[in-house]
Amino acid sequence: MRGRRILLFFFSCCLFLLSAGCWDLKDIEKLSFVRGVGIDEEDDNGVKLTYQNLVPKSSGTQEADSPGYVNVVSKGKNVLEAVSNVALKDPPIYSDHLKIFLFGRNQAEHHDIQGTLNHFIRDDEVRRSSYLLVSRGDASKVINQKLKSQQKVPVEHIFETSKNRSFNGKIAPPTRIGRSSDYFQMGVSFLVQSVDVIDSEIIYDGAGIIHGKTRKLIGFIPAKDVQSLNWVMGRITGGVVPATYKGYPITYEIKKAKTKVKPYLKDGKVSFKISVQTNGKLSEDQYPSENSFDEQYIKRFERLFAHKIKERIQKAVNHVQKEVGVDPIFLNQQFRMKYPDYWDQHGTEWDRLFQEAAIDYDVKVSILNFGAEGATKSFKW
Numbered sequence: 001m002r003g004r005r006i007l008l009f010f011f012s013c014c015l016f017l018l019s020a021g022c023w024d025l026k027d028i029e030k031l032s033f034v035r036g037v038g039i040d041e042e043d044d045n046g047v048k049l050t051y052q053n054l055v056p057k058s059s060g061t062q063e064a065d066s067p068g069y070v071n072v073v074s075k076g077k078n079v080l081e082a083v084s085n086v087a088l089k090d091p092p093i094y095s096d097h098l099k100i101f102l103f104g105r106n107q108a109e110h111h112d113i114q115g116t117l118n119h120f121i122r123d124d125e126v127r128r129s130s131y132l133l134v135s136r137g138d139a140s141k142v143i144n145q146k147l148k149s150q151q152k153v154p155v156e157h158i159f160e161t162s163k164n165r166s167f168n169g170k171i172a173p174p175t176r177i178g179r180s181s182d183y184f185q186m187g188v189s190f191l192v193q194s195v196d197v198i199d200s201e202i203i204y205d206g207a208g209i210i211h212g213k214t215r216k217l218i219g220f221i222p223a224k225d226v227q228s229l230n231w232v233m234g235r236i237t238g239g240v241v242p243a244t245y246k247g248y249p250i251t252y253e254i255k256k257a258k259t260k261v262k263p264y265l266k267d268g269k270v271s272f273k274i275s276v277q278t279n280g281k282l283s284e285d286q287y288p289s290e291n292s293f294d295e296q297y298i299k300r301f302e303r304l305f306a307h308k309i310k311e312r313i314q315k316a317v318n319h320v321q322k323e324v325g326v327d328p329i330f331l332n333q334q335f336r337m338k339y340p341d342y343w344d345q346h347g348t349e350w351d352r353l354f355q356e357a358a359i360d361y362d363v364k365v366s367i368l369n370f371g372a373e374g375a376t377k378s379f380k381w
Helices: 002-019 079-088 105-110 113-122 139-143 154-166 177-186 223-233 295-324 331-338 340-356
Strands: 032-042 046-054 069-076 100-103 131-135 190-198 201-210 217-221 240-245 248-266 269-285 358-369
Touching: 032 105, 032 139, 032 154, 046 079, 046 139, 069 079, 079 113, 100 105, 100 113, 100 139, 100 154, 105 131, 105 217, 113 177, 131 139, 131 154, 131 177, 139 154, 139 190, 154 201, 177 190, 201 223, 217 223, 217 295, 223 248, 223 269, 223 295, 240 295, 248 295, 248 331, 248 358, 269 295, 269 331, 269 340, 295 340, 295 358, 331 340
Parallel strands: 032 100, 100 131, 131 190, 269 358
Antiparallel strands: 032 046, 046 069, 190 201, 201 217, 240 248, 248 269
């Protein structure tokens, strides 16, 4: 009798465990799968969140021309209140597949970005690999923009465009919210991709500069400067460099690039030497008397493109160094690794040291391939 009771108790426990196996089950048709959120400043120091949620396809009910997403707007005195207010009118937000956080300009300029992201970073549903971007206007304008192709989800379009860096060096490497949190903890300034709506199209448009100490947006740089600063940071994976020769267009296509940054310290003065080596292809040459088989002809173009790249790098670095006054290109990390003792004593003064630093540049270009008009030569770093 006692054995039968023990056996009955054992089976009861098993049934209890099996019944609890789906305690966190969520009805997929009642969830809002958010893919991106726009964060804007609201009156009286409030915040406005614009969620872009995918619409689950139920059996045969979704029209063929449906955009496949819905935008949900929620407001609050702080982020958490705005998030919770969604439940007053829509299904609760499910953030496990959230891809981007897009800050509106006013929100990013006037409020601590890390503080605004604090709730999301603490949320175990939100992935720290989600991208951080800024808008040159209101984030809601970008999120709400209807693309020409109705099947395109604006947030997905923004996310996928970041993968085009191998074709265009004017795209900044994606900044993930986990990495931005690390930068803020270290007090390091950095760049984030900026987007805008131009002629009813969402485009990548330069980058925003985030100050590591104030943790706010302090300015923008144009797309051409993004490419120039990518050279300095060793982040060029592709793109083109257009130029002219005797009034005719010529274009250098980047295939490989390598950058070395050497910091120096003498009598309390900081300086750097930035060396860039790149090889690629002469992909366009409209000069009527072109002769790609002539080595001197190609050498002339190599010097021309090297001068062009160096000129652009100098201009872009001078802008962030002298006009903006912060270091978003991580020269501080190079200096800290070589001079750790000096950094421990003067690291908090880095913005001033960076502004006063002398920077020397050396750019070398090797044209290895001339297309159908010429041959291919070998190259070694």
